Amino acid sequence: MNILGWVIASTIALLLAVPAAAQSTLETVKKRGQLICGVDGTLPGFSLFNAVKEWEGLDVDLCRAVAAAVLGDATKVKFVSVSASDRFDRLAAGDFDVLARNSTVTLQRSAGKKVRFAVVNYIDGQTFVVPKKLKIEQLANLSGSTVCLAKGTTHEFNLKAWFGARRLSITPISLDTAEAMYGAFYASRCAAVTADSTALAAAIVRSGRAAEYRMLPEVISKEPLGPYVRDGDSPWLDVVRWTHYAMLEAEDRGISAKNIDALKRELNDPILRVLLGVDPGNGKALGLSEEWIYNIIKQVGNYGDIYEKNVGQGSPLKFARGINALASKGGQMYALPLR
Ligand SMILES: N[C@@H](CCC(=O)N[C@@H](CS)C(=O)NCC(=O)O)C(=O)O
Incomplete structure (x- = not known):
């Protein structure tokens, strides 16, 4: 094999041996x-x-x-x-x-x-919305109640952490989608609904029934x-x-x-x-x-x-x-x- 043939052969061997870097x-x-x-x-x-x-x-x-x-x-x-x-x-x-x-x-x-x-x-930060008719003014008043939230989000951990740290009981109801979560909340299957503050405000405004609900003042988490x-x-x-x-x-x-x-x-x-x-x-x-x-x-x-x-x-x-x-x-x- 002449020099050129050797160079080509070894280059090919090298190319085959080195796995192609994953494309960015x-x-x-x-x-x-x-x-x-x-x-x-x-x-x-x-x-x-x-x-x-x-x-x-x-x-x-x-x-x-x-x-x-x-x-x-x-x-x-x-x-x-x-x-x-x-x-x-x-x-x-x-x-x-x-x-x-x-x-x-x-x-x-x-x-x-x-x-x-x-x-x-x-x-953002996690907050809670409740129906005004329940007369709940602050988060601790939800003790012993149910809260609707969406599966796969940060919200269940934060919820349990906040109530747990205060030795208060709370029952999360975890729904598959945001739609199912709001559906359950509007159907009164839970006392409150929790999500990122802005998402929550947007969804409640979009329901057209914002006047019936109240967002509680506590922001319980950092949601960057x-x-x-x-x-x-x-x-x-x-x-x-x-x-x-x-x-x-x-x-x-x-x-x-x-x-x-x-x-x-x-x-x-x-x-x-x-x-x-x-x-x-x-x-x-x-x-x-x-x-x-x-x-x-x-x-x-x-x-x-x-x-x-x-x-x-x-x-x-x-x-x-x-x-x-x-x-x-x-x-x-x-x-x-x-x-
Ligand atoms: N920021 C949180 C929540 C993100 C999330 O998926 N939130 C859902 C339900 S709480 C949502 O905003 N869905 C749209 C909606 O609420 O309309 C996370 O990363 O886990």
Whole structure:
């Protein structure tokens, strides 16, 4: 065998011996030309297939922003509804590229598991709703009662922990879906219903019977919600994480869809130059075009825009920014440096 033949033969042997590295979801999404996003689908404010057959919500817009960052087109997303119980298994199995389903970040959902949280995009907490006619004013008054909740959520552990720590008794009634949970509650099968505060408020408003119910004042848990990706795929985790931070940073700097073109022409601010990709680096580091932030903001908006439109003053929910305000405004939303 001559030298060339030997080189070719040994290269082939080497290629066969080394298993192909698993392709990053980033490459898969680019090749497919579409992002597949696992969402709830029935949750006003977060992910809802609405009456005019369009997807809307904060989680939906996060997915659109990822599509804008990766594909330059926020419309190239397919949304898949997924239940609370099998969301992480379906993500691990590859049914979708990112899970954006009001999913709480907890240690045991990530560490040692096949999925990883990418970032926190909304801070929530678990609360309770009761019929006003029961005259229950505070959570401890529910002692000895039943509480409806949804299976596969963080809520059963939190519920038992809160009552257990106070040596109070409580009986959880665990239903398969949110629909079954509210159905059971409206049919008076339980004294209270518990969920993430915002989901609960949205569902009660949507029932059209909000006047009959009261939300109790206690918030019993931290529910930092955020997108999850598969473990072992850091390029993809980075894309999802920095997409959220890009929207936060844009809000902090007053960059919106309306003024971004004008700002792009003002090239004297070095930070803006890096953010908007005039000076390259951020895009290359992520495996994206340098226009990625421009595309997110131009096509989807900054975090404040998507917050107000979906859950804030521009929505039926009218939630104040509260803890979800920017850190620079007293809240807890803080973008790590995009440079
Ligand atoms: N954030 C919690 C709860 C997420 C969840 O799936 N909540 C359900 C039921 S509590 C939900 O919001 N479903 C939609 C709805 O309530 O309409 C978790 O990650 O476990």
